Amino acid sequence: MGNVTRIALGCVAIAVAAFVVYAVPPKPYQWTLPPHFPEPSVPESNPMSTAKIELGRHLFYDTRLSVNGSTSCATCHRQELAFTDGLAVSEGATGEVTPRNSMSLVNVAYNTRQTWANPLMVHLEDQIPVPLFGEVPVEMGLAGLEEHLITELAGDDTYPGLFRAAFPREPSPVSVANIVNAIAAFERSIISGRSAYDRYLEGDAEALTASERRGMDLFFSERLECFHCHGGFNFTDSSTHGSDALVSAVFHNTGLYNLDGRGRFPDNNRGLYEFTGDRRDDGLFKAPTLRNIAVTAPYMHDGSIATLDEVIDHYAAGGRARSRNTSEFVPGFVLTEVERADLVAFLESLTDHEALTDPRWADPFAETAEVK
């Protein structure tokens, strides 16, 4: 084959490759959803892909995303605890303490709003910069250090390839925007509905014990009202699968504090009030998912309730510190000892043990260590 022919063939090959990368749309991402789960909505600016999720998984578990190399997302979001950390409130890389309890990341793809009480924060992509770059408190402590982080990741053995695979159309894919997008895609992929309750819903009559079924009936009763705020396939009224723009945010006050007789919550944790300045919003927080609730203690926005039994005490009392802001869906109730045990049993049946160990969401750096 002559040189000219070789060159021509080379040019054609390059042209075809460029065409494939730039003009042929990537295969749409295939969700693996439980049968009774809807498909989550995904922002157009960050479509899902397996390569993006894999990059996000690495970044999620990488302690280099902190100012001193001590902390990764996984530090406060541990898979074995349904991506919480078992603490009342969390500690950042430099020892500063957050005011709030770490939230579970299972099924966050369906969240209408992110974090405990932010009415503005719709997408996962909006939340991720807060722990990365926030200063009050310092969580991962990267404010002002984004250039340094980019340089470090771009010089790594593995990351450039992961970024190129995740963002094939970009000449310089290692960027803050892409770090955020990849982590968001990974979080969005953590979808699971394989608890005993789910198996029961799918037709396995033996999946729940008699006690658990009685607890389920109590949970969904008008007498207890749990389902009003913790209902639906994801046990929260803060879930959606529809168009984000039309879904309003929902926040509730369950009567945890009443410091001044007019519903005041502790200064560092007033919930929705911090955004609206309206006293009626004092102490209003999201009602998060109850899935995996047995492994995500302690409870409430500040971790101030340690056990499920104490949670039930709080709701049975109509709130441990009722105020005029307390939700109408927290009226209080009376339970027999058997009923209480049934309710707890039902809540424990919401644990999805497979999600806690699913290798798709596990630490890729631990895998490498084991192989060695």
Place this chain on the structure above:
Amino acid sequence: MRSVIQTLTGALGVLLLTACSESKTPVSIVFSAVHDGAALSCDDGPDAVRLIDMRFYVHDIELQAADGSWRLLDLDAGTPWQNEDVVLIDLENGAGACRGGSAQINRAVTGVAEGGSFKGLRFTLGVPFELNHSDPVRAQSPLHLTVMHWHWQAGYKFLRAGVRDGDTCAWLHLGSTQCQGMIGAIEACRNPNRTTVTLEAFDPTADVVAIDLAHLFAGVALTAPQPRGCMSDPNDTPCAPVLVNLGVAAGAPSAPVFSRVRNG
């Protein structure tokens, strides 16, 4: 033939006259930090007082020409500190009491304005609403800096300033609060917290803009070991004087935060 030459000469004359009266003058407006009038930096200041932070955005900078009219400063775009709409001023050098800041400094706003000499300055502290709620990870410099974004409040920190006196400290993050809508579609903010500063008789060739941190924090008790941290919350009583001092909350400031100082 003569009439053609006359017409051409006349036209040329008009053109020349027009060119002279529309001259654009390069302008540099320099900012400096002071404490009760005394120069203040991360490494030096009166007694035990030091700067711990001083970074802020300004926009819509105007200069008053000799005829009294205000001329918008056409910003030199494309530097790391300026785009055509906003400028980031950074008076801390990351050293001394400013540890954790950035080493780079930017003291001046630069651009061109129509007119030869100027006798007044007007500018707004902050980021205009139209830019304030855009995505910082995709924004044009100087709006791309994570340290200047208030990620949980969906907007920028217009000003981050702080002062240390011995062991005690206070700092301020100023930005719009109580915003409504969603990140990506913010509708309005109940507390925009932008303030327009007017400095009469300001001559950019001879004067600098002094920002007085004693006046900024007048009425705010500096604290130790934890600093007094102020985040533009109108209901945060110990910090409320700062918002009054800046002119973003109702009330009379005891002394102006921004003033004109002749360059010595």
